[in-house]
Amino acid sequence: MKFPIYLDNHATTAVDPRVVQAMLPYFTEFFGNAASRNHAFGWGAEEGVEKARKQIADLIGANSKEIIFTSGATESNNLAIKGVAQMYAEKGNHIITAATEHKAVLDTCKHLEKDGFRVTYLPVKGDGSVDLDMLREAITDKTILVSIMYANNEIGLIQPVAEIGKICKEKGVLFHTDGVQAVGKIPVNVIADNIDLMSITAHKLYGPKGVGALYVRRKNPRVQLTAQMDGGGHERGMRSGTLNVPGIVGLGEACAIAQREMPAEMARHRALRDRLHAKLATIEESYVNGGMEHRLPHNLNMSFAYVEGESLLMGINDIAVSSGSACTSATLEPSYVLKALGLGDDLAHTSIRFGIGRFTTEEEIDYVANKMIEVVEKLRELSPLWEMFKDGVDLSKVEWVAH
Amino acid sequence: MAYSDKVLDHYNHPRNVGALDKKDPNVGTGMVGAPECGDVMKLQIKVNPDTGVIEDAKFKTFGCGSAIASSSLATEWLKGKSVDQALAIKNTDIVTELALPPVKIHCSVLAEDAIKAAIDDYKTKSSATAQVGASA
Ligand SMILES: Cc1ncc(COP(=O)(O)O)c(C=O)c1O
Numbered sequence: 001m002k003f004p005i006y007l008d009n010h011a012t013t014a015v016d017p018r019v020v021q022a023m024l025p026y027f028t029e030f031f032g033n034a035a036s037r038n039h040a041f042g043w044g045a046e047e048g049v050e051k052a053r054k055q056i057a058d059l060i061g062a063n064s065k066e067i068i069f070t071s072g073a074t075e076s077n078n079l080a081i082k083g084v085a086q087m088y089a090e091k092g093n094h095i096i097t098a099a100t101e102h103k104a105v106l107d108t109c110k111h112l113e114k115d116g117f118r119v120t121y122l123p124v125k126g127d128g129s130v131d132l133d134m135l136r137e138a139i140t141d142k143t144i145l146v147s148i149m150y151a152n153n154e155i156g157l158i159q160p161v162a163e164i165g166k167i168c169k170e171k172g173v174l175f176h177t178d179g180v181q182a183v184g185k186i187p188v189n190v191i192a193d194n195i196d197l198m199s200i201t202a203h204k205l206y207g208p209k210g211v212g213a214l215y216v217r218r219k220n221p222r223v224q225l226t227a228q229m230d231g232g233g234h235e236r237g238m239r240s241g242t243l244n245v246p247g248i249v250g251l252g253e254a255c256a257i258a259q260r261e262m263p264a265e266m267a268r269h270r271a272l273r274d275r276l277h278a279k280l281a282t283i284e285e286s287y288v289n290g291g292m293e294h295r296l297p298h299n300l301n302m303s304f305a306y307v308e309g310e311s312l313l314m315g316i317n318d319i320a321v322s323s324g325s326a327c328t329s330a331t332l333e334p335s336y337v338l339k340a341l342g343l344g345d346d347l348a349h350t351s352i353r354f355g356i357g358r359f360t361t362e363e364e365i366d367y368v369a370n371k372m373i374e375v376v377e378k379l380r381e382l383s384p385l386w387e388m389f390k391d392g393v394d395l396s397k398v399e400w401v402a403h
Numbered sequence: 404m405a406y407s408d409k410v411l412d413h414y415n416h417p418r419n420v421g422a423l424d425k426k427d428p429n430v431g432t433g434m435v436g437a438p439e440c441g442d443v444m445k446l447q448i449k450v451n452p453d454t455g456v457i458e459d460a461k462f463k464t465f466g467c468g469s470a471i472a473s474s475s476l477a478t479e480w481l482k483g484k485s486v487d488q489a490l491a492i493k494n495t496d497i498v499t500e501l502a503l504p505p506v507k508i509h510c511s512v513l514a515e516d517a518i519k520a521a522i523d524d525y526k527t528k529s530s531a532t533a534q535v536g537a538s539a
Contacts, residue, residue: 306465307465308441308442308465308466308467308470310441310467310468311414311466311467311468311470311471314406314414314467314468315414334441344439345438345439345440345441346438346439349438349439349441381420382417382420382463382464382465382471383463383464383465384434384443384444384445384463384464384465385438385443385465386465387422387445387463395438400436400437400438400439400443401434401435401436401437401516401520
C-alpha cells in the first residue's frame, strides 16, 4: 500500500494516465489555436477539440453543438445562472435553487439578489433531496430558472432530477443542474432528464483541473445565454477566450473512458463503499449522514458521535478524507449541507466524508476502516461527552458554558 | 494545516487523561465549551488542603488537536502549583508553548477558562466545607 491513502475523490481526482497520454500531443505537436482556420496547426487543434466535444456529448446524451467549453464548473455555474438571468430578465426575475448547493451556485444566486433578482432557497428533506411539491409550489409566473444539482458533493445524494426536469418542462421554466459529481459516475442523460443546462468539470472525473463544460440545450427549447466575458466570440458567442486544447482533449478522453467503464466501475465502487460502511457501522454511535438509497455509489458520509472531526482527521493523518467540521475560526461553522439535513451542530462536527475512486483498492478500504475504529476508540477515551453519554447523562439537557 | 511538533506530541501522547472523583471536597471540576461549538473541555484538579498545592490534574477534551493539546498541557502545568500560581496561567502562555496559529487561539482561551472554572469550583466547595466545619 502507498501512503497517504486518497479517499477524497469528491474534492478532486487523479488524472487517469490514459487521459494524460491523450493530452500530451496537444502540448507539442498539435499546439495550434483551435480558432486558426487557415493552417494545419489550427486544424489539428480543432480536430482534437471537436472529438472531445463529441465524447462529452455522447456521455450525456447531448449533441456536440450543445457543449460550451469553460475553465471549470465554477465558471459553468456562473455562466449558466447569470447568463440565463440576464438573457431572460424581461420574462421574470425569480430563480429557485436549494440550500445544499455548491457555493458556486449559492454565491452566484446571492450576487443576483443584489442585482434585484429574487431567489428561493428550497430546504431539503432528511436524505438531502428537495421536496417536489415544494418545488412545484415555489414556481411562479416570474420564475425563469431552477438550479438544482444532480448529486451532492458532501453526502452523495442524487436528486430526483428526472422529476425536477419534468416539472420545469411542464411549467416552462429552464432547468440547470450542477452535474459535477454525477457526470461520468452514474448514467446522466439530458434528454431523459429534461435538463436545459448542465455544468461539468474535468477534474472530478479523472481529467485535468481548470477545464470544464456547460451543456446548453439547442432544441425544445433553444436556450440563450448572455456571455459573461467580452472577447473574440468563441463557443457560439457564449464564452470568449482561446480554447484550452490539451485540457479539452483530456476532458473528452476522461468522458469516453467513463462511458466505457461506468457499469463495472459503479459496481466496484459500490462494493468498496458498502464494505467500508459495514465495517464503520460496527462503531457504536455512528450514523450515516443522508440516505443510502439515492446515493452516489462511491460516497459515504458518517458521523462518529462524541469525537470531533478535525481531531479524527489528525489521528488518521495517513488517510486523505475531509470533515464537515471546520475548526478554523473563532466561530466554528459546521457544514451547511449537513445542517440543511437537520443534523445538529454537535453531530455535524463529528462527520467524515469518504470519496472512493478509480484507484482505490480493497486493501486500502480495510486499512482505513481499521484505522478509523482504532482512532475513534482512542479519542472517545479522551472525550468528556463520551464519558457523560456512558454515564447516562442526557447531553441535550446540559447547560453548556459556550464561549 | 500543519501542526507544531508539540501539538502533535500532546495529541499522540496526551498527559493526565482521566477523571477525579467529583464528590471529593478537595477536587475542583471545570467544564467549558459546548458540543455545538465543536469543543468541550473538562479539567479537574485535586488540591492538598493543608498545603494548597495542586497534587493532581486530569482532563478530557472533545475538540480539535489544538484543543486536546491545550488542555493536556494545562494539566501538566497545574501539577505542583499553588492555586494562586495556577490562576496566573494565561492563554498566551499556552499559545507560545504550543506555537498555536491565530485560528487556534480560541483553544487556549478555552483551556484558561477551564483552569479558572476548576479553581472556582474547588474554592466554592472548600469554603462550603469550611462553613460546615465552623458551624459544627
Ligand atoms: C458540486 C460542485 N460544483 C462545482 C464545483 C466547482 O468546480 P470547479 O473546481 O471546476 O470550479 C465543485 C468542486 O469543487 C463541486 O463539487
